Amino acid sequence: MVEIKEAVTVCRPIDDVFRYLSNFTNIEQWDPGVLTSVNLSDGPVQVGTSFELTLRYLFIPIHMIYTITEYEPPCRVVLKGEGDSFAVTDTIELSPNDHGTMVSYTASFAFSSLSPRLQKIIRPALSLIGKTSMAGMKKALSPIARVPQSVSLFSTGVHPVDVAADRLLIPGALGFSKWGYRLSNVFWRANAESLTRQTVVLTGATAGIGKAAALGLAQRGARLTFIARNRDKALATQKELIQKTGNKTIDFYIADLSLMADVTRVAKEILNDKPIVDVLINNAGALFSEHAETPEGLERSFAINLLGPFILTRLLLKGLESAKSPRIVNVSSGGMYTQKVHVDDMEMRCQPYDGATAYAWAKRSLVILTELWADQLKHIAVHAMHPGWVDTQGLAASLPRFHKRIRPLLRTPEQGSDTIVWLASAMEPGQCSGLFWLDRRPHLTHVFPGTRETDDERRQLWRALEEHERRYLFS
Incomplete structure (x- = not known):
């Protein structure tokens, strides 16, 4: 198990941030590692809603299915992702502060075929991916005050x-x-x-x-x-x-x-x-x-x-x-x-x-x-x-x-x-x-x-x- 934690503050109301992040079709807008994300479920986003993601790994696309397992507006959403060689649980927790909304993001990876030593080796790479993703999230959720x-x-x-x-x-x-x-x-x-x-x-x-x-x-x-x-x-x-x-x-x-x-x-x-x-x-x-x-x-x-x-x-x-x-x-x-x-x-x-x-x-x-x-x-x-x-x-x-x-x-x-x-x-x-x-x-x-x-x-x-x-x- 490899766990990565990151946090950012965005200058938006908590309700708006939750609506945006809990709809995982938006992840392709802020995570550069995601090529596409498609909602596979009918109805509003809720527990049981599933998304199909295509991830970029070197030159090889990887397909994963993410499903919402916990949904508590506007403070918490948990998604479980399943791929061929690994699974990941993404936990997104939101809390208001003086500058807008604090977003705490935890990704817990479970690999089926990697030894503990190899998992330790890839941890820095996963951490870098997490930081890059959170920077993209902050940019996407940052209002701009200028004319195009x-x-x-x-x-x-x-x-x-x-x-x-x-x-x-x-x-x-x-x-x-x-x-x-x-x-x-x-x-x-x-x-x-x-x-x-x-x-x-x-x-x-x-x-x-x-x-x-x-x-x-x-x-x-x-x-x-x-x-x-x-x-x-x-x-x-x-x-x-x-x-x-x-x-x-x-x-x-x-x-x-x-x-x-x-x-x-x-x-x-x-x-x-x-x-x-x-x-x-x-x-x-x-x-x-x-x-x-x-x-x-x-x-x-x-x-x-x-x-x-x-x-x-x-x-x-x-x-x-x-x-x-x-x-x-x-x-x-x-x-x-x-x-x-x-x-x-x-x-x-x-x-x-x-x-x-x-x-x-x-x-x-x-x-x-x-x-x-x-x-x-x-x-x-x-x-x-x-x-x-x-x-x-x-x-x-x-x-x-x-x-x-x-x-x-x-x-x-x-x-x-x-x-x-x-x-x-x-x-x-x-x-x-x-x-x-x-x-x-x-x-x-x-x-x-x-x-x-x-x-x-x-x-x-x-x-x-x-x-x-x-x-x-x-x-």
Whole structure:
């Protein structure tokens, strides 16, 4: 038996530290010896939850199964790891102090084939591994109080490497794929931020990217409120999220966000129940292959992808402005790069209808709104993002040939939603505003000639949306 003990102090509340460390999928963010960690169990983290870890040992990967044997929030968690040639028991004990939380970590190794003498020889190596791991843990859990380097150094907010990639067609497109995600996350700092006691309003949470985002937000302890059109799907989503995360502060409201009467009603209901809104995520959207109007006479893509988020955001500003550090996250699309705003024909009535183009027009306009809100709302961090190419039922239904052609390159919904959760929770995006993100990095909003709008077009867009808003608010 070889036992290694280490301790560090991190400047975070004990509840947040316990939530982060007891979920062993996070170990790959702070232990350089861990290549991957996957949760093998359904439901919230608890006694019996198992994780499969792939460890790096020289050039040979080692697989281990860790299972939680003791779980006492927020002070103690014990995991037992089983491998082919050794077993280890990890005991993590937490206690609050004047600087945050003291983390005491004990690893007890039991080797099946090593003599006591050899165990003594390898003890210094294990001790070094332990110190390195604890240093990584301290770094991952250490809050940073600075704007992202790329934002503070470059006036556009975009790093020159990303500028070059965005402007070169093939590198930029590959960045939308699962390979772009895998390349990007190698350089990420661990996101250990909590959303405990924060009210997050999310649209479009019952499927695809939105459902994956809802899970990530709930796992971080958010008081999650989502808006859904179908009550049965909403109930099923709420039940699933609670079962998987153990977070019971999840509720929903029913509204069709393509109908402005529903948007105004649900916004008033939310504010009546939740006077403080910490985060609003405008994720709901749809791409329609054929032109059709809503019962209110609006083209569907314009209604749900642009006017709905505009009015919902405007109505929830009172709740956002009451929050300590509020944020708005607008989910756009990489398809908007191919289009410019059309303020004289936002509902595509003056030319043959094309669903993908109408969708891109709306998403381009949503990015412009993000920049306008960032200028107007100094107390609120406002960002837009696009998730890359994601394998969802919505993509398969709306663009079947495109989906079939690039399916091997598509991301999972969890990969696509990662930046949504990061923008809602991490410290860095709360210290800047008005940027367009992919994989936790700001990117250009224009890469093709002729897509940049004029200042006058931005003003016309705003006035047109305000006119629609007045029509539905005061009719």
